[in-house]
Amino acid sequence: MxxxxxxxxxxxxxxxxxxxxxxxxxxxxxxxxxxxxxxxxxxxxxxxxxxxxxxxxxxxxxxxxxxxxxxxxxxxxxxxxxxxxxxxxxxxxxxxxxxxxxxxxxxxxxxxxxxxxxxxxxxxxxxxxxxxxxxxxxPLAGLTAYQSILRSGVREGQTVLVHAAAGGVGSFAVQIARSLGARVIGTASEANHDFLRGLGVEPVAYGDGLVERVRALAPQGVDVALDYAGGDAVAASAQLLAPGGTITSITDAAARTEHGGHYVWVRPSSADLEALGALIDAGKVAxxxxxxxxxxxxxxxxxxxxxxxxxxxxxxxx
Missing domain, CATH: 3.90.180.10 (Medium-chain alcohol dehydrogenases, catalytic domain)
Structure with a gap:
């Protein structure tokens, strides 16, 4: 009708x-x-x-x-x-x-x-x-990366480990960290290693032996570990921190409750979106x-x- x-x-x-x-x-x-x-x-x-x-x-x-x-x-x-x-x-x-x-x-x-x-x-x-x-x-993935990096205090000269570096959040995080002058090591499947190299990231494979592979690249430990993967990423990160290092996770509250780091739940923020937009328009984040x-x-x-x-x-x- x-x-x-x-x-x-x-x-x-x-x-x-x-x-x-x-x-x-x-x-x-x-x-x-x-x-x-x-x-x-x-x-x-x-x-x-x-x-x-x-x-x-x-x-x-x-x-x-x-x-x-x-x-x-x-x-x-x-x-x-x-x-x-x-x-x-x-x-x-x-x-x-x-x-x-x-x-x-x-x-x-x-x-x-x-x-x-x-x-x-x-x-x-x-x-x-x-x-x-x-x-x-x-917005959501970019803000998650941006806010977790801010909370972690990433700065020039630090070594940053990013879990799930080729993922939606991780791919933003590695670029933001690089724009701040950090050295970035990123975990990913081998199929994504060339992609990460193109972003200036040193890739390492997931799975057994991850801690040893990261330690070979950073014998003194990492200053910041960013967990966007879940699973045992926080536990592995705890073995890789340099003295005074920080673990931040968006998946596992143990980063805060057991390791004194941060657990981040992304928040809407016009100011942070504007900052992200400036990085994008400057060609620093793709x-x-x-x-x-x-x-x-x-x-x-x-x-x-x-x-x-x-x-x-x-x-x-x-």
Missing amino acids: ARDPARVVPGMRAITYSQFGSADVLELTEQPDPHPGADVVVVRVRAASVNPVDWVVRQGYLEGVLDTQFPAIPGWDVAGVVEQVGLDTPELQVGDEVYGYVRKDWVHGGTFAELVAAPVRTLARKPASLSFEEAAAV VEVGQVFDLADTADAHRASETRHGRGKIVVRV
């Missing part, structure tokens, strides 16, 4: 799910357009990207840490154009090209949609040198996009992310 045009509520296309589960719960639906709050702008989404946390949340594993309101629109990374502004948003104007990590206090109005309401604290102007697809690949999907195929984008294969971020074009 045709709808009465007079009764149609304006809506946008969005990916939603109404229960936890596999990627099969994701569907393309029509949802009400979001509205700007006092310190919120509405962004016309040009691209979003998939992060592992997206499907971890979708599966229900973070319920209690991040509550979900159904139907939920997933996604936190965004690049797009400001379409509406709130009552007090002097930082941004209609027409500004922005990117951001739009994490809110609960999971509901995410970025896999034509429009997203984004607090201004979550956004910054898009790096001029990036396409929208490239910009969407940066962005790699692995695959691009259309909005209607977001479930396939999630499935591709869940395989944990391939290099570069998975992006959804809206």
Whole structure:
């Protein structure tokens, strides 16, 4: 039956799910357009990207840490154009090209949609040198790398060990650490060693004998170990620290509770996004996009992310 045009509520296309589960719960639906709050702008989404946390949340594993309101629109990374502004948003104007990590206090109005309401604290102007697809690949992974490096106090002349150096977060971290003048050793599969060498990183293979391989490169130990891999990375790092060294992890709280280091949960930050953008536009940090999907195929984008294969971020074009 045709709808009465007079009764149609304006809506946008969005990916939603109404229960936890596999990627099969994701569907393309029509949802009400979001509205700007006092310190919120509405962004016309040009691209979003998939992060592992997206499907971890979708599966229900973070319920209690991040509550979900159904139907939920997933996604936190965004690049797009400001379409509406709130009552007090002097930082941004209609027409500004922005990117951001739009994490809110609960999971509901995410970025896999034509429009997203984004607090201004979550956004910054898009790096001029990036396409929208490239910009969407940066915020969560780039901020995680940037904030963990800041927390660790990485500085010129230090030796930094990065676990999962070719991954989404690790590939940003090695470049940021190099921009600070650090020597970087990175763990990765051998298939990614040439990629890391191209970033100025000394690669070492995962697996048995990792501690010995790193120690051969850094007999005096490493000043900072950054764990983006999980597993036994923190335990291995503890054997490799130089006196006064620091372990920082985004996966294992033992870095803080057992080794006096840091456990980092990434936060939205306009200032940090601006700093990242400056590094990108200066040519010090490159962005790699692995695959691009259309909005209607977001479930396939999630499935591709869940395989944990391939290099570069998975992006959804809206």
